[in-house]
Amino acid sequence: MIARLGFWPRFRKSPTAVFGLGVLVAIIVLAIVGPFLYGMDPWKMATTPFQWPGDDPAHPLGSDNAGRDVLAGLIHGARVSLTIGVVAASAAVFIGVVVGAVAGYFRGFIDDALMRFTEVFQTIPHFLLVIVLVALLQPSTPIICAAIAIVSWPPVARLVRGQFLTLRQRAFVESCVVIGMSTPRIIFTQILPNCIAPIIVTGSIMVASAILIEAGLSFLGLGDPNSMSWGAMIGFGRQSLRTAWYLALIPGLAIQLTVLAISFVSEGLNDALNPRLG
Amino acid sequence: MSGALLSCRDVAVEFRVGGKVLRAVDGVDLDVEPATTVAVVGESGCGKSTLARAIMGLGPVSRGSIKLEGKELVGLTPRQLRPLRPAVQMVFQNPFGSLNPRLTVGRIVEEPLFVQGIGERASRRARVRELLEMVGLDAGSEQQFPHQFSGGQRQRIAIARALALSPKLIVCDEPVSALDVSVQAQVLNLLVRLQRDLGIAYLFISHDLSVVRHLAHRTVVMYLGRIVARSSHRSFWKAPLHPYVLALRDATPTMDVLDDAAKPATLVEGEVPSALDPPSGCRFSTRCPYVLDHCRAVYPELRAVSDVESVACHRVEIASDGRIRTPWGVETSVAERSGTRATRLEPVPAL
Amino acid sequence: MNASASPALLEVDHLVVESVAGAAPVRLVDDVSFRLDVGGTLAIVGESGCGKSLTALSLLRILPEPGVKLSEGSIRLSGEDLAKASEARMCQVRNGAISMIFQDPIASLNPVQTVGQQIVEAIRSHRDVGRREARQQAIELLRSVHLPDPETRIDYYPHRLSGGMCQRVMIAMALASHPRILIADEPTTALDTTVQAQVMALLKKAQRDTGTAVVLITHNLAVAADAAEDVAVMYAGRIVESGPVRQVFRTPMHPYTRGLLAAIPTGEETGEGGEIPRLVEIPGTVPRPGSLGAGCAFAPRCPRRQARCTEERPELESHGEPGRAAACFYPYAGTLQ
Numbered sequence: 034m035i036a037r038l039g040f041w042p043r044f045r046k047s048p049t050a051v052f053g054l055g056v057l058v059a060i061i062v063l064a065i066v067g068p069f070l071y072g073m074d075p076w077k078m079a080t081t082p083f084q085w086p087g088d089d090p091a092h093p094l095g096s097d098n099a100g101r102d103v104l105a106g107l108i109h110g111a112r113v114s115l116t117i118g119v120v121a122a123s124a125a126v127f128i129g130v131v132v133g134a135v136a137g138y139f140r141g142f143i144d145d146a147l148m149r150f151t152e153v154f155q156t157i158p159h160f161l162l163v164i165v166l167v168a169l170l171q172p173s174t175p176i177i178c179a180a181i182a183i184v185s186w187p188p189v190a191r192l193v194r195g196q197f198l199t200l201r202q203r204a205f206v207e208s209c210v211v212i213g214m215s216t217p218r219i220i221f222t223q224i225l226p227n228c229i230a231p232i233i234v235t236g237s238i239m240v241a242s243a244i245l246i247e248a249g250l251s252f253l254g255l256g257d258p259n260s261m262s263w264g265a266m267i268g269f270g271r272q273s274l275r276t277a278w279y280l281a282l283i284p285g286l287a288i289q290l291t292v293l294a295i296s297f298v299s300e301g302l303n304d305a306l307n308p309r310l311g
Numbered sequence: 312m313s314g315a316l317l318s319c320r321d322v323a324v325e326f327r328v329g330g331k332v333l334r335a336v337d338g339v340d341l342d343v344e345p346a347t348t349v350a351v352v353g354e355s356g357c358g359k360s361t362l363a364r365a366i367m368g369l370g371p372v373s374r375g376s377i378k379l380e381g382k383e384l385v386g387l388t389p390r391q392l393r394p395l396r397p398a399v400q401m402v403f404q405n406p407f408g409s410l411n412p413r414l415t416v417g418r419i420v421e422e423p424l425f426v427q428g429i430g431e432r433a434s435r436r437a438r439v440r441e442l443l444e445m446v447g448l449d450a451g452s453e454q455q456f457p458h459q460f461s462g463g464q465r466q467r468i469a470i471a472r473a474l475a476l477s478p479k480l481i482v483c484d485e486p487v488s489a490l491d492v493s494v495q496a497q498v499l500n501l502l503v504r505l506q507r508d509l510g511i512a513y514l515f516i517s518h519d520l521s522v523v524r525h526l527a528h529r530t531v532v533m534y535l536g537r538i539v540a541r542s543s544h545r546s547f548w549k550a551p552l553h554p555y556v557l558a559l560r561d562a563t564p565t566m567d568v569l570d571d572a573a574k575p576a577t578l579v580e581g582e583v584p585s586a587l588d589p590p591s592g593c594r595f596s597t598r599c600p601y602v603l604d605h606c607r608a609v610y611p612e613l614r615a616v617s618d619v620e621s622v623a624c625h626r627v628e629i630a631s632d633g634r635i636r637t638p639w640g641v642e643t644s645v646a647e648r649s650g651t652r653a654t655r656l657e658p659v660p661a662l
Numbered sequence: 663m664n665a666s667a668s669p670a671l672l673e674v675d676h677l678v679v680e681s682v683a684g685a686a687p688v689r690l691v692d693d694v695s696f697r698l699d700v701g702g703t704l705a706i707v708g709e710s711g712c713g714k715s716l717t718a719l720s721l722l723r724i725l726p727e728p729g730v731k732l733s734e735g736s737i738r739l740s741g742e743d744l745a746k747a748s749e750a751r752m753c754q755v756r757n758g759a760i761s762m763i764f765q766d767p768i769a770s771l772n773p774v775q776t777v778g779q780q781i782v783e784a785i786r787s788h789r790d791v792g793r794r795e796a797r798q799q800a801i802e803l804l805r806s807v808h809l810p811d812p813e814t815r816i817d818y819y820p821h822r823l824s825g826g827m828c829q830r831v832m833i834a835m836a837l838a839s840h841p842r843i844l845i846a847d848e849p850t851t852a853l854d855t856t857v858q859a860q861v862m863a864l865l866k867k868a869q870r871d872t873g874t875a876v877v878l879i880t881h882n883l884a885v886a887a888d889a890a891e892d893v894a895v896m897y898a899g900r901i902v903e904s905g906p907v908r909q910v911f912r913t914p915m916h917p918y919t920r921g922l923l924a925a926i927p928t929g930e931e932t933g934e935g936g937e938i939p940r941l942v943e944i945p946g947t948v949p950r951p952g953s954l955g956a957g958c959a960f961a962p963r964c965p966r967r968q969a970r971c972t973e974e975r976p977e978l979e980s981h982g983e984p985g986r987a988a989a990c991f992y993p994y995a996g997t998l999q
Contacts, residue, residue, distance in 0.1 A: 204409035205409050500941055524928070
């Protein structure tokens with residue numbers, strides 16, 4: 034008999050997962066509370082440009098090429114990145130689950146058709162497709178989220194399809210057919226809850242990749258012009274990389290730390306949701 | 312048979328594999344009377360599980376009729392099938408895969424009632440408690456999860472769930488094969504008791520002869536998709552009238568081997584041929600020690616030896632005076648193999 | 663067991679296998695001792711979790727480490743203690759002096775190598791023969807285990823063979839090195855009835871031809887009755903009864919053995935218009951490893967339990983029956999009712 038600990042004790046066992054969670058929570062708190070505590074407007078030209086961090090105590094992280102406060106940008110960037118990351122990843126997971134579930138449950142022709150459709154999206158280079166989509170429509174936050182979701186859903190679909198193909202044949206699912214359970218009910222109450230774990234893990238990794246894609250877009254100047262995102266900040270610092278490299282480094286570190294933290298949490302989730310014996 | 316609870320006629324299940332046709336079930340006639348146990352016995356590839364699944368609507372039916380209390384099941388849509396579901400339920404082989412690991416035992420047993428819209432919350436919970444008690448699990452089990460129970464206990468949970476809709480027939484697909492001997496005894500006793508108390512019929516799929524001999528009123532033996540022998544006579548295994556039945560019996564070790572009894576002369580050679588390419592004529596002809604050319608040329612249809620026994624074999628001679636002789640040394644008569652007094656077990660009287 | 667004066671081929675004494683994964687070590691095989699004579703057949707029977715498979719694996723020292731280890735006891739093969747042997751020595755012993763076949767024959771074979779490649783590997787690991795010669799020997803071996811058409815089948819991949827054929831291949835591989843002991847762990851459980859009988863007959867014949875001793879692990883008492891000379895019944899990691907199979911199964915001394923035998927359905931009708939007889943149940947369930955108390959492991963479920971049974975652990979004793987032993991303070995004697 035497996036000695037089942039609760040989810041939290043198992044999660045706590047991994048030091049990296051706990052560290053990652055801590056960092057993530059800190060970033061989230063920063064994003065939510067930051068603008069109130071540190072009320073500077075990231076777009077306002079607050080001081081002289083290219084001030085190094087530490088020069089002016091009023092602007093602890095210095096200013097960028099237009100004199101905007103870097104710390105303010107960092108705080109607002111946290112909000113932008115996390116929002117886009119979570120929304121885009123959620124949309125991708127949603128699409129992927131729907132496609133994968135239908136393909137895996139009904140099999141046959143529907144499965145073939147859906148998988149060909151999935152392959153189309155998988156074979157187009159992701160980043161290029163995002164750029165094309167964003168360039169065609171105007172670059173606003175919802176469009177960016179949608180574009181990222183559109184390129185990210187195929188792996189989720191494949192994963193869910195695999196899970197459905199397997200679980201569908203399990204005796205406990207058949208025992209639901211035998212009592213007259215309707216197909217939608219079987220999908221939602223029997224199969225889905227049993228494959229939630231890998232979906233959650235994949236979803237969390239998607240948040241990280243969504244953040245990276247958004248950062249890349251903003252760096253290229255294709256991001257939402259009204260959001261101060263970390264990627265945009267790196268973009269502003271692009272011209273002055275040799276002299277004012279802190280402008281690129283600081284938001285770059287922020288992105289790296291966030292992605293790393295999500296990675297750790299993801300791994301911790303994986304281990305906690307799929308306990309192995311011994 | 313008009314009184315039959317379940318009546319299958321010429322049921323066939325065929326699959327397309329590559330360019331060929333796999334006839335997993337190839338023309339089966341089967342009846343199950345109320346409150347009796349019909350055992351279906353056979354080795355891999357015989358189609359017994361496919362037949363069980365076809366009856367339950369879990370697998371396709373290519374042709375034939377399956378009637379439950381006179382109502383035709385073949386060709387019904389899932390929606391049409393739904394109100395008929397309560398009458399026939401199923402217990403599966405694997406106690407570790409047949410219960411949803413994420414639901415509590417209480418929910419698992421309640422689910423059939425919920426899905427069929429029976430009662431409301433309070434009455435359903437009461438019924439769940441009643442069912443758990445019926446199968447010998449204590450009241451605290453409701454809140455627990457399947458992984459907290461042993462294999463035998465999980466089968467009890469599965470049986471409780473199967474009983475929830477008060478079925479008249481339960482199809483049991485190797486329900487005790489994965490259990491230890493002592494646990495098997497508990498579950499078998501439970502099944503027998505439930506039949507006696509509730510008048511449930513069983514279609515019992517098994518490969519284990521000792522279990523089948525213990526509780527079947529009627530036994531059906533399948534080989535490569537067809538029935539080769541059917542009987543409710545007490546001497547079915549003792550004095551077999553089909554060489555495959557003889558082979559199965561001799562291949563199954565029993566404790567009698569300790570008594571210095573004469574060992575069986577020949578064990579059947581070879582393995583079950585592929586169902587994609589069944590032998591011409593009698594399907595057992597490739598392995599039968601008593602095969603003749605006629606056997607390979609002409610398929611032996613099932614013929615009645617008596618009112619309670621049928622076999623599909625050319626080598627069983629039934630003389631006009633009722634004497635039955637076989638090349639493997641069984642000599643009996645139609646009279647001896649007939650009638651209810653000589654049958655294995657008395658069916659439970661109908662409720 | 664044969665209480666012969668001659669030294670046994672295999673003597674296992676006070677074997678202990680523990681699981682060390684958790685907080686405290688848990689005994690999975692708890693002080694097990696038995697002997698096997700040259701050319702003899704010993705069946706170790708019991709239900710799931712009783713430790714019979716682990717006992718077999720420990721003879722070859724192929725326990726699932728690091729979680730499980732052999733912590734005490736000796737395993738003497740013609741005097742040499744394998745429990746203390748080096749890993750290099752054990753590599754020689756495995757599929758050399760001692761071979762093993764497992765329950766799921768298709769899973770036991772390497773799916774990406776042909777049958778021939780695997781047998782040749784087995785042959786060449788113990789004998790110095792060239793490839794061509796080894797292939798010929800392999801074909802002969804396959805013929806000797808009644809694999810139909812061995813010249814063709816030798817080049818098949820395992821998935822093309824049926825379960826019964828794969829088990830024959832396994833037996834061929836196991837016998838390639840002329841082992842002195844063959845361990846068979848539930849060799850027929852995954853096979854069809856008629857194929858089971860063939861494989862068991864093959865094992866018996868191979869044993870007669872080569873004089874190999876056999877340790878048969880099974881949960882099916884009838885298979886043990888048919889194939890073995892001696893039997894050891896295990897419960898909760900301990901041997902509770904042992905002796906010649908005929909005597910143990912006809913007149914069991916230990917209440918657990920008795921309970922097991924009574925639980926087997928025989929299909930004998932009870933006279934006219936028979937009601938289905940009730941099988942004798944052993945109440946309760948098998949205790950979890952590590953949850954055993956001080957006394958006899960079977961005491962909580964035993965119909966003959968007395969105070970002493972829960973306080974003291976009974977040792978295997980012959981109780982006046984030569985060649986037999988039962989670990990019980992109040993054993994049965996006489997015929998099975």
